[in-house]
Amino acid sequence: MTNAGAEGEPPLDAESLAFLNRPGLTRLWAAARTRLERGGLQPTGTIRLQNLDAQEREALSLLLARPVTGPTATIRLPDLDIRLRASAVGRGLAATLAELGPPLTDRRAARNAAQAERIRLWSAAETTLAATPLAGQPWARPWLEEIRRGGTLTRQPSGTALTTVTQAIDTLATLFPGTTPGPAPATWGRGELATRTTGSAHGLDDGTLLARLVLRGIAAARGADVPTDAPGRRALWRRASVIPDEVSSTVLTYGLRPRGGTWGEKTLRERADRALETHLTLRELRTLRLNMPPGTRVHVCENPRVVEAAADAGCTAPLVCTSGSATTVVLTLLDALATAGCAFAYHGDFDWTGIALANRIMERYRAEPWRMTAADYEYLATRAELHGTPSLPLAGPQVAAVWDAELAPIMEAFGVALHEECALEPLLGDLE
The missing domain is CATH 3.40.1360 (Dna Topoisomerase Vi A Subunit; Chain: A, domain 2)
Structure with a gap:
């Protein structure tokens, strides 16, 4: 909890802060925070509190300036916003909640931003794919679509997701440079291939997200199942002319x-x-x-x-x-x-x-x-x-x-x- 006021407003005085922090108002603020974060931070709609105890009824009655006597109370958030502004609190519901707890999160805006980021991610991936020899291979776009549906990349930070899918496309384009999924003209060591496409010799190490995506692509190109064990993964790498590390262990x-x-x-x-x-x-x-x-x-x-x-x-x-x-x-x-x-x-x-x-x-x-x-x-x-x-x-x-x-x-x-x-x-x- 912080005593700092909302931007452009002085901090709450000690008496107002003590009143708002009464235990009887805890559930109200939690419910109001949830509603505002889901509704674009606007004080709209109502919240319903049930099974009120005596302490909560007393605190709500004082806050709302009306008697709350039953076990259930319905509070209109526009009315609560007006009440707070007109009281000694002197600010609206959003500013009050920001002062009583952590900053509010506009979840609707966050969802919209995440959706826009996903659109940018897959648009960039499609563009990258189209600029490589993979564009002419029938398995490549279904592979990319399968990754998109799986949701693994969209759970990563946006920069990481874009880098990973771009490197996966570049790696597969290096392995399959022709218009058919035939073997690459060169045999690669896995560390050598990783250095070329990621800058790190460990970029394609077993278990990394990038390695999993590339192996899915190789499996698609070869019409094979995605292996679930280490020997199967090594065998699949070899089917793309990649020699896994088989000497260090x-x-x-x-x-x-x-x-x-x-x-x-x-x-x-x-x-x-x-x-x-x-x-x-x-x-x-x-x-x-x-x-x-x-x-x-x-x-x-x-x-x-x-x-x-x-x-x-x-x-x-x-x-x-x-x-x-x-x-x-x-x-x-x-x-x-x-x-x-x-x-x-x-x-x-x-x-x-x-x-x-x-x-x-x-x-x-x-x-x-x-x-x-x-x-x-x-x-x-x-x-x-x-x-x-x-x-x-x-x-x-x-x-x-x-x-x-x-x-x-x-x-x-x-x-x-x-x-x-x-x-x-x-x-x-x-x-x-």
Whole structure:
């Protein structure tokens, strides 16, 4: 609330301000504010207040200079405006409300302005599209119309919306420079393409609004569905001669011995024989054949320290590390191993984030818990307590373990988070 007067008017005196701020008038001012903001800030029409209590009836009677005795009152806003001007308040309803609360918003004008802005946005988008090779492609205008109907852009600030749709059109025109949606003459890296059309190498990063709009355009050009997962999005980029980043993210592996005579298969076997860990990229996984011996049991861990310790100990069992997250590259490798007929055993941190990750892996691959039961947790927590190991508090909301209903309650009872490194000794024993 502010004591500053409306523009050109002195502030309300303390007595008038105190009267207008009486609790009995609170609902009146709220209803009047709503009506004025919807009606172009003009004091027209009526408001109806129901279920009035004694305090409200008294305050309204004094304000309106007429008795209000029943549970309901109907107030004509023109009359209230005149009454305020003629009283010690000395100003109309709009100025009074502005003094009692935040500035009034002319919602009708705002709606009209927003509508005009939308018209300008789509007119500019149509003009931009018409000036590119996309104008001759039958899918382009339906793509733009679908974006318009979806409303995503109109929820953005006007400048952002115009920039985004313009960049989407420019990007698609770069990818499809001819009059038919054939492949572009050049192959683009996604970062390179983004730099050319947005000025930023990250302009087309996965998950950005611009990337979503461009992918919708590529799907329209190719007659394909819009993908809902990361592998599908990467595949769609490739259909437009765009190479997504497939080398910066890796999955840490150890002890994989696929059968076969290709360079990649031989390399994995040789590194496994030398007790060397291997980082695999998405690019490698797209071409690598993981023909594993039938029934191969692959252990999956959460933390790289387990892989490091397994390598130091010369363990022989296959091991895959999620590095704390089920990223696309991790899931791509596990999917390939599952397709090859491998079985999985999973171990991770005993904290709620670790349990959530374990749930995801176990449900997706029907993995067995690997020393991840309530009994395993209780043993490790008790041992840490006996050894005087400083404890890490268990934080966050509880997450039930899909493989052991007793695990979450016992973790809650101990209240201690245990990272995977606490279990290195028994884990390494299983990997020998």
